[in-house]
Amino acid sequence: MNENIENTTDILVVGAGMVAHRLVESVLSRAEAGMRITVIGDENRAPYDRVGLTGYFAGSTPQQLTLDPGVFDDDRVTLIADDRVTRIDRVAKTVTTRAHRSLGYDTLVLATGSYAARVAVDGADLPGCFVYRTLDDVQALRQFVSRRGAELGRPLRGAVIGGGLLGLEAAGALQSLDVECTVVQSSDRLMSAQLDIAGGGMLRRLIEAKGISVRTQSRTTRLDPDASGAVTALEFQDGSFHRATWSSSPSGSGRVTNSHAPPT
């Protein structure tokens, strides 16, 4: 990357997500000579179909979700996984990474997407609380449900904080793991950014008919642990609470992309 071969342009892409993958495909398709692309991402894997993440709970393997790995077979392309860019020096045209790499560039592309924002309440980091954005997140969630279910010897109760598109996806994923699930929404209806009151009411009936409980106008103020330290209940602004063995809160790319949930 730092070798300065004349007439070679170094393109450095920060973030190895769906956009980075599409960008590399597109640049390669123009078949310009004298170009090298380095993609650096902090997940420990090649880019995958994040939109299809919930397919993991329907049996899709991480390999099946992986986006065409062929683009990284091209000699002009290098993928560096499991490392994170921590500093950009725009004057020197270099980036520094968590693993102390220093990489130069001619063109820098930031394709860092979004992150999963945890609800900013006490207890959000308790064991049994998850976000829903990466393959690592969903693998950890499935392992937790399996382990905790075996420990307790009964089906788990879970709560998804956030009743947007991703929250509903997360709730469906949990239901597929036999978790009794409640979606907790702070506003007066599900998918309040997209639906009016009537539409929100119709969606609620559909979701409840699938066996998923919905609790609206409930702002979570705290997550409580049980004696083992794992999350066991959500407390709300009005003083009420909901028992759960795990919890997840969605957040996303743009605004909607991921989820975490607490366990019962």
Ligand SMILES: Cc1cc2nc3c(=O)[nH]c(=O)nc-3n(C[C@H](O)[C@H](O)[C@H](O)COP(=O)(O)OP(=O)(O)OC[C@H]3O[C@@H](n4cnc5c(N)ncnc54)[C@H](O)[C@@H]3O)c2cc1C
């Ligand atoms: C469950 C789920 C369902 C979704 N469904 C839809 C849908 O139906 N329709 C839709 O349009 N969108 C959907 N989305 C959103 C969609 O996944 C995102 O819009 C898309 O992934 C954005 O692609 P991206 O490459 O910009 O970002 P990302 O996919 O977030 O990739 C960015 C990558 O960069 C990495 N990164 C961040 N900072 C650094 C750094 N400093 N150094 C190195 N790497 C870094 C991140 O860890 C990540 O791997 C969904 C998301 C989720 C989680």
